[in-house]
Amino acid sequence: MSEFHYKKYLTSVGSSFTEPVKCSFSYKWVQKISFKNYKLRKKIAEKISFHFLNKNYPDIVAAQIEARENGGLLGEYQWIRLYEIVQLLKRYSPSNVCELGCGTSSLMFAKLMRSAEKFTTVEESQYWLDRMIQSSGKLFSQMTHLRADRVVSDKDGESVTNYAINHASFSKGFFDFIYVDGPTAVPMEGDKELHIKDPDGIMPNIDAELFWEKGIYPKVIVVDGRRSTVRRLIQKNNGRYKVFLKSDFVTKIGLIDFSTYRYHTVFLKKDLV
Numbered sequence: 001m002s003e004f005h006y007k008k009y010l011t012s013v014g015s016s017f018t019e020p021v022k023c024s025f026s027y028k029w030v031q032k033i034s035f036k037n038y039k040l041r042k043k044i045a046e047k048i049s050f051h052f053l054n055k056n057y058p059d060i061v062a063a064q065i066e067a068r069e070n071g072g073l074l075g076e077y078q079w080i081r082l083y084e085i086v087q088l089l090k091r092y093s094p095s096n097v098c099e100l101g102c103g104t105s106s107l108m109f110a111k112l113m114r115s116a117e118k119f120t121t122v123e124e125s126q127y128w129l130d131r132m133i134q135s136s137g138k139l140f141s142q143m144t145h146l147r148a149d150r151v152v153s154d155k156d157g158e159s160v161t162n163y164a165i166n167h168a169s170f171s172k173g174f175f176d177f178i179y180v181d182g183p184t185a186v187p188m189e190g191d192k193e194l195h196i197k198d199p200d201g202i203m204p205n206i207d208a209e210l211f212w213e214k215g216i217y218p219k220v221i222v223v224d225g226r227r228s229t230v231r232r233l234i235q236k237n238n239g240r241y242k243v244f245l246k247s248d249f250v251t252k253i254g255l256i257d258f259s260t261y262r263y264h265t266v267f268l269k270k271d272l273v
Contacts, residue, residue, distance in 0.1 A: 002259040004245040006234050012253040016198040016231045020254040034256045038247055041261040046076040049083035057086075060111065063135045064104045080263040081224065082108050085179075088266070089113075092220050094176035098122070100163060100207055101182020101224075102132045102145065109179070110136065110143040119143050122163050124150040124183045150183035152191055152203070159194040160206045160232075161185055167210045174216055180205055181224040197228065204228040209236055221267040230265045241267040 012019050053061050064078060085105055089097075089112050097109055102123040113119040121143055123129040129147050133140060149164040161183050185203045187194055196203055208221050209232065217240060223230050227249060234243055244266040250257045 002244065002257055004234075004243045004250070004255075006243055009253060009255070013231055013234055016200075016202075016228050017249050017252050018199050020252070030256055031254055034258060035251055037258055038251050038261070042077075042080075042247070045080050045083075045261040045263075049079035050076075052083055052086075053079055057082075057108070057111065059137075060104065060108050063107055066135060067104055067131070077263060078104070080261070081105065084263050085109065085222075086112065088220065088222060088264075089177070092177065094220065096120075096175055097177045097179065098175045098218075099179045099181070100205065101180070102129055103181070104132075104135075105179070105181065105224075106132050106143060106145075107136055107139050110139040114142055116142055116144045120146065122146045122148050122165065122182070124148060124163065150188075152194070154195060155206060157195060158197045159191075159203050161203050162205060162207045162210060165207075167207070167214050167216070175211070175218045177220045177222070178208055178211070178218045179222045179224070180208060180226060180229060185226060185228070198231075200227075202226065202228045204232045206232065208233060212236070217269060219269045223265045223267075224263075233267060237267065239270075241269055243267055 006013055060082060064082070082105065085108050096118045097113055097120070099106060099109055099119070099121040102121045106121045109119050109121070119142065121132075123132070123145070124147070126147055129145060133145065136143070146165070151162050151164050152159060154160070163183055183205065185205060186201055187196075194203070205226060208218070211218065221233065221241070223233070225246070230245070230249065244262065246265045247257060247262045249265065
């Protein structure tokens, strides 16, 4: 992975990665080559990921396909998402995982962590939680699942979201690995007086920040998309983490990147790197 040296691009980060970095004419040609390379890497990653999952985790592939039949979880990127989860868990071997927002990824985490004591998933929607439970089969015994309300509040002058959990007691002191894919980050019925900085109307999730405020610094924080969440974590981590941006974000702000395609943004505590 190529680390993102964000201090050099604070203007772009502050705008939730919507302001491209200005560059010379010659640099733009390199940008174009990088963008074409990015699209090719993404297509290759989709094919490699599906082949790997279909060979090694056919039950998870079947669950993913079944979920699509009832709506949701669409897109070939889902294979890259699941593949990267496997690779990240194998590489960093966390003792325990907290997933914020359930789905097919929950089944993969449960399969790899193999213990309800080592894997906890949190979800705001009883509907999605029930769907995940129904599709989990024998993996149900290998996960702890919790339904928690979505909270919308104001922090640092912008509207943010998090789960209604006690972050200090919930973590039992520490989580090695946090996966951020919830709660709902777009405005919903009942939300009032929102102050959203992201131009696409996406609110950041601040659960990782709330862990930090309790003195809990997970070794690995993985963010599924959620550009505004990535922006806040970059600005708030106080140099404790190295940042490896999702390839789409790198391309969005015009940076050059020929490394392996990345679906997630990954924050690694510096003593790990």
